[in-house]
Amino acid sequence: xxxxxxxxxxxxxxxxxxxxxxxxxxLKARFEGRCSTALVVREQHGRxxxxxxxxxxxxxxxxxxxxxxxxxxxxxAQYKVPVIPFGVGSSLEGxxxxxxxxxxxDMGRMNKVLSVNxxxxxxxxxxxxxxxxxxxDIKSTGLFFPIDPGADATIGGMSAxxxxxxxxxxxxxxxxxxxxxxVVTASGEIIRTGTRAKKSSAGYDLTRLMVxxxxxxxVITEITLRIYxxxxxxxxxxxxxxxxxxxxxxxxxxxxxxxxxxxxxxxDSNTVRMVNTYAKLGLREEPMLLMEFHGSPTGVKEQAxxxxxxxxxMGGNAFEWASTPEERTRLWTxxxxxxxxxxxxxxxxxxxxxxxxxxxxxxxxxxLDSVAEADAxxxxxxxxxxxxxxxxxxxxxxxxxxxxxxxxAEQLNHQLVSRALQLEGTCTGEHGVGLHKMDFxxxxxxxxxxxxxxTIKRAxxxxxxxxxxxxxxx
Amino acid sequence: xxxxxxxxxxxxxxxxxxxxxxxxxxLKARFEGRCSTALVVREQHGRxxxxxxxxxxxxxxxxxxxxxxxxxxxxxAQYKVPVIPFGVGSSLEGxxxxxxxxxxxDMGRMNKVLSVNxxxxxxxxxxxxxxxxxxxDIKSTGLFFPIDPGADATIGGMSAxxxxxxxxxxxxxxxxxxxxxxVVTASGEIIRTGTRAKKSSAGYDLTRLMVxxxxxxxVITEITLRIYxxxxxxxxxxxxxxxxxxxxxxxxxxxxxxxxxxxxxxxDSNTVRMVNTYAKLGLREEPMLLMEFHGSPTGVKEQAxxxxxxxxxMGGNAFEWASTPEERTRLWTxxxxxxxxxxxxxxxxxxxxxxxxxxxxxxxxxxLDSVAEADAxxxxxxxxxxxxxxxxxxxxxxxxxxxxxxxxAEQLNHQLVSRALQLEGTCTGEHGVGLHKMDFxxxxxxxxxxxxxxTIKRAxxxxxxxxxxxxxxx
Numbered sequence: 001x002x003x004x005x006x007x008x009x010x011x012x013x014x015x016x017x018x019x020x021x022x023x024x025x026x027l028k029a030r031f032e033g034r035c036s037t038a039l040v041v042r043e044q045h046g047r048x049x050x051x052x053x054x055x056x057x058x059x060x061x062x063x064x065x066x067x068x069x070x071x072x073x074x075x076x077a078q079y080k081v082p083v084i085p086f087g088v089g090s091s092l093e094g095x096x097x098x099x100x101x102x103x104x105x106d107m108g109r110m111n112k113v114l115s116v117n118x119x120x121x122x123x124x125x126x127x128x129x130x131x132x133x134x135x136x137d138i139k140s141t142g143l144f145f146p147i148d149p150g151a152d153a154t155i156g157g158m159s160a161x162x163x164x165x166x167x168x169x170x171x172x173x174x175x176x177x178x179x180x181x182x183v184v185t186a187s188g189e190i191i192r193t194g195t196r197a198k199k200s201s202a203g204y205d206l207t208r209l210m211v212x213x214x215x216x217x218x219v220i221t222e223i224t225l226r227i228y229x230x231x232x233x234x235x236x237x238x239x240x241x242x243x244x245x246x247x248x249x250x251x252x253x254x255x256x257x258x259x260x261x262x263x264x265x266x267x268d269s270n271t272v273r274m275v276n277t278y279a280k281l282g283l284r285e286e287p288m289l290l291m292e293f294h295g296s297p298t299g300v301k302e303q304a305x306x307x308x309x310x311x312x313x314m315g316g317n318a319f320e321w322a323s324t325p326e327e328r329t330r331l332w333t334x335x336x337x338x339x340x341x342x343x344x345x346x347x348x349x350x351x352x353x354x355x356x357x358x359x360x361x362x363x364x365x366x367x368l369d370s371v372a373e374a375d376a377x378x379x380x381x382x383x384x385x386x387x388x389x390x391x392x393x394x395x396x397x398x399x400x401x402x403x404x405x406x407x408x409a410e411q412l413n414h415q416l417v418s419r420a421l422q423l424e425g426t427c428t429g430e431h432g433v434g435l436h437k438m439d440f441x442x443x444x445x446x447x448x449x450x451x452x453x454x455t456i457k458r459a460x461x462x463x464x465x466x467x468x469x470x471x472x473x474x
Numbered sequence: 475x476x477x478x479x480x481x482x483x484x485x486x487x488x489x490x491x492x493x494x495x496x497x498x499x500x501l502k503a504r505f506e507g508r509c510s511t512a513l514v515v516r517e518q519h520g521r522x523x524x525x526x527x528x529x530x531x532x533x534x535x536x537x538x539x540x541x542x543x544x545x546x547x548x549x550x551a552q553y554k555v556p557v558i559p560f561g562v563g564s565s566l567e568g569x570x571x572x573x574x575x576x577x578x579x580d581m582g583r584m585n586k587v588l589s590v591n592x593x594x595x596x597x598x599x600x601x602x603x604x605x606x607x608x609x610x611d612i613k614s615t616g617l618f619f620p621i622d623p624g625a626d627a628t629i630g631g632m633s634a635x636x637x638x639x640x641x642x643x644x645x646x647x648x649x650x651x652x653x654x655x656x657v658v659t660a661s662g663e664i665i666r667t668g669t670r671a672k673k674s675s676a677g678y679d680l681t682r683l684m685v686x687x688x689x690x691x692x693v694i695t696e697i698t699l700r701i702y703x704x705x706x707x708x709x710x711x712x713x714x715x716x717x718x719x720x721x722x723x724x725x726x727x728x729x730x731x732x733x734x735x736x737x738x739x740x741x742d743s744n745t746v747r748m749v750n751t752y753a754k755l756g757l758r759e760e761p762m763l764l765m766e767f768h769g770s771p772t773g774v775k776e777q778a779x780x781x782x783x784x785x786x787x788m789g790g791n792a793f794e795w796a797s798t799p800e801e802r803t804r805l806w807t808x809x810x811x812x813x814x815x816x817x818x819x820x821x822x823x824x825x826x827x828x829x830x831x832x833x834x835x836x837x838x839x840x841x842l843d844s845v846a847e848a849d850a851x852x853x854x855x856x857x858x859x860x861x862x863x864x865x866x867x868x869x870x871x872x873x874x875x876x877x878x879x880x881x882x883a884e885q886l887n888h889q890l891v892s893r894a895l896q897l898e899g900t901c902t903g904e905h906g907v908g909l910h911k912m913d914f915x916x917x918x919x920x921x922x923x924x925x926x927x928x929t930i931k932r933a934x935x936x937x938x939x940x941x942x943x944x945x946x947x948x
Contacts, residue, residue, distance in 0.1 A: 117833065117835065119726075119730055119833075119834070119835035120833035120834050120835045120836075121730070121732075121834075122833065161675055162673075162674075162675040162679070163675070164673055168673060172650075173673045175673070175679065175682070176646075176650055185922070185926065189922050190922070191920060191922035191923045191926060192919070192920055192922075192923060193919070193923055195895075195898055195899055195900045195918065196833045196898040196899070197831040197832055197833060197864055197865075197894075197898070197899040197900040197903065198831065198833070198834070198863045198864055198865075199636075199638055199642060199647045199649070199831055199863055199865065199900075199903050199904065200636075200831060200900035200902065200903060201635055201636040201637070201686055201829075201900075201902045201903065201904050201905060201906040201907070202900050202901055202902050202907060202911070202914075202915055202918055202919065203686070203907055203915050203919060203923075203924065203927050203945050203946070204683060204686065204687055204691075204927045204930060204945075205636070205649065205679075205682045205683060205685065205686050206919075206923055206926060206927065208649070208679045208682030208683070209678060209679060209682070209683050209930075211679065212675055212677070212678065212679050213678055217678075228732065229731070229732040252593075256593055256595070257703070258595075258702065258703040296773075296776060298772055298773075298776065299770075299772075299773055299776075302770060302772065302773075355675075357671040357672065357673055357674060358671055359591065359593075359594035359596065359670045359671060359672070360593070360594050360595075360672070361591065361593035361594045362594075389672050389673055390671060390672060391671075391672075391673065420671075421669075424669055424670040424671070425669055425670070425671040426669045426671045426673075426674035426675075426676050427676055428674065428675045428676050429671065429673050429674060429675065430673065430675050431675060432675040433675070433676060433677055437676070440676075441676055441677050444669065444676055445666070445667070445676065445677060445680075446665060446666055448659070448663050448664070448665035448666075449665045449666060449667055449677075449680055450677065452659065452665060452680060452934065453677050453678045453680065455933050455934060456678060456683075456930055456933060456934070457678075458933070459929050459930060459932070459933030460926065460929060460930070471677050471678075472677070
């Protein structure tokens with residue numbers, strides 16, 4: 001196999017296990033053209049949106065059914081070789097990297113919406129369905145799936161990382177919206193968790209155990225999700241503020257008052273500038289909140305008026321409204337393009353993204369001190385946040401030729417996470433632990449809890465073949 | 475120890491393990507008057523609201539702190555003796571019964587509300603705090619904890635059984651409302667799960683694994699919960715219907731339209747009659763929906779008008795309103811007293827309660843056929859339901875002198891559960907598996923999933939001392 005080639009001193013040791021030729025032969029015999037060992041295919045499946053590098057997997061199998069996933073896992077299990085499920089590769093934490101070698105299972109062809117139960121507000125999909133595809137598919141029913149992490153990720157990947165994003169403040173995260181799963185276990189068995197009932201007390205919550213397990217306990221192959229009626233009325237608004245603090249304090253008050261706002265996103269002035277350059281949006285280059293209100297026409301009006309009132313008291317400007325779907329798309333494009341706009345603002349840069357989440361009352365404390373530190377460091381960054389949930393992201397834009405920048409960025413992240421944990425928050429609100437936050441997880445959860453996770457992992461995957469090397473070292 | 479005395483042929487085998495005198499001596503030496511072996515105390519801790527019997531635990535320890543719980547568990551672990559946490563004994567499924575003998579840990583003295591974070595809408599409590607005590611305690615903050623299973627259960631017990639109740643249709647269940655836990659593990663170690671952040675992707679979701687684990691993976695000692703602003707406006711209404719079907723079809727439509735109703739409870743005419751007799755309420759003796767609307771004054775009005783419109787189309791009568799807290803309490807007392815009213819309607823009876831939950835579109839199919847079967851059986855019953863969630867309970871009122879009634883009731887329950895599972899529902903919406911639904915769990919979840927639960931249990935509790943004999947046989 002490839003020798004370790006990590007360029008990243010912060011990665012855990014890369015410890016490639018041998019992938020026997022017999023396994024590759026068996027996979028090629030079984031899957032023919034759908035098992036690739038071409039370097040370009042392997043490399044494409046061996047990286048994600050993180051800034052980490054590792055040797056690519058030994059082969060990629062393009063699975064077309066749960067039974068096929070089970071076959072791959074059984075074959076891999078026979079040789080004690082790792083398997084790594086791959087959706088679209090939008091992970092930010094190195095989840096897809098074959099740090100211990102192994103086989104990548106591309107789930108992209110398992111992209112069928114299997115059933116839509118409009119009457120029950122549930123849908124069952126294969127793991128390779130992306131969130132945009134799902135919403136396109138169910139549009140005619142008047143229903144939608146609200147979880148929106150920005151990237152057009154697969155539902156399988158979103159489940160595996162317990163993703164959330166801009167709508168979570170109102171609709172919850174994958175934790176709240178996955179009702180049941182089909183999972184291929186480490187021994188290649190197919191199990192089902194949960195039912196289509198809205199609630200259940202039937203035994204251990206295997207659904208929630210799998211959601212957020214980052215592929216380390218099994219391969220998620222099918223997901224039953226909650227969906228929601230499209231709100232009768234939707235209005236989006238931008239509000240500019242004289243300072244980040246004013247925007248944050250507005251958010252805190254909105255949440256504390258229990259206003260059921262659907263989205264409330266912070267973008268700092270610097271990031272607005274990047275987005276303007278990237279997409280020529282002509283937005284006012286001040287810290288802004290991007291908000292969306294869902295409900296009945298009266299309800300939306302009521303919510304928006306209350307929020308405008310709070311914002312004005314904090315020094316915010318008058319709302320700029322976007323009520324047509326087109327105008328709303330323009331606004332949300334601005335938000336979703338922040339990452340790409342930022343990357344383009346420093347061509348060739350690598351991004352380290354932070355992901356802390358704190359109780360809402362601590363948001364100002366956590367965010368403002370971290371802004372001051374980031375400004376003092378001189379490292380270019382963008383700042384966006386699902387601030388209604390107390391979650392925000394710095395993206396430090398690093399020149400790969402300047403290793404000292406990475407050291408400084410990791411130091412900033414370390415300070416930020418320490419602050420968030422002290423404020424009773426978490427090191428990762430939605431991106432997952434992956435390769436990058438294993439030490440933080442121990443600090444956050446404590447040795448005892450992480451040891452319990454390890455015990456569960458060892459019991460369910462005794463040969464450590466399910467996406468090994470992620471979440472914790474074994 | 476006591477010999478097996480089960481009177482119930484449906485109980486799993488009672489398999490009392492020996493509790494060595496040395497352990498009792500050690501507990502008495504350590505806890506003095508707070509370790510009791512008096513029969514009356516043991517018997518009180520050896521039964522619950524279920525109709526099952528088993529010999530009582532060998533001793534009861536009244537714990538006053540997490541450290542004390544850990545001490546009891548460590549001592550018990552040394553002798554491989556079971557420990558069973560006890561809240562108020564309101565389980566309906568035999569969770570508290572010492573079917574394998576052991577030590578009961580009474581959590582009732584761990585009843586402190588440890589911190590209220592009104593700004594973050596979170597509260598941290600000891601496991602022995604009851605839901606009414608919690609609400610009393612936080613009343614002055616303008617916040618409330620909505621989960622209401624009827625009984626004034628402890629928060630620890632509610633977490634352990636993944637309880638829900640009347641408000642779940644709007645506010646979710648314990649699954650959605652527990653943010654974090656402190657747990658004493660099978661080795662007597664104290665761990666913490668979760669943080670006060672609203673969301674997190676930090677490793678396995680140990681919080682959700684513990685919620686609903688029925689004491690089999692650890693003793694829950696502290697719970698951090700979400701709380702909510704008291705709604706600006708609250709209105710409750712009763713609506714009588716010409717048939718159960720009309721009431722159920724109204725509910726289905728309300729839920730499918732996405733109306734954010736806070737409570738929607740079905741009571742059948744028979745049960746209304748029992749409640750009238752019990753509490754002299756003078757309610758119209760027809761199937762009824764008991765509803766509650768929370769929101770802004772406009773929002774509540776809007777919701778209620780829409781629901782009234784739907785109900786009228788289905789043949790429902792005009793709403794009878796209860797807008798003052800006193801009137802509302804009267805209505806909810808009717809609902810909460812249904813169980814006691816029913817028991818009193820057949821003095822000396824034992825109750826077997828069903829707990830199926832199905833997707834909302836299947837509710838009429840599941841419920842109406844089961845009503846017909848129950849009517850045909852001639853066994854007296856009451857029928858209430860959190861129908862907004864697709865969850866309802868038959869309570870079969872059994873004459874203990876007529877064992878054939880129990881057989882018939884179990885048969886009815888069996889038919890009901892089979893129907894619910896066929897309709898993609900669950901055998902237990904909120905009561906848990908306990909002793910009574912182990913076979914149903916296997917049918918519902920499948921052997922593979924239950925085997926995964928067992929593997930987790932064995933890994934985390936190798937000597938099987940945490941409330942053994944519940945959920946599954948090992």
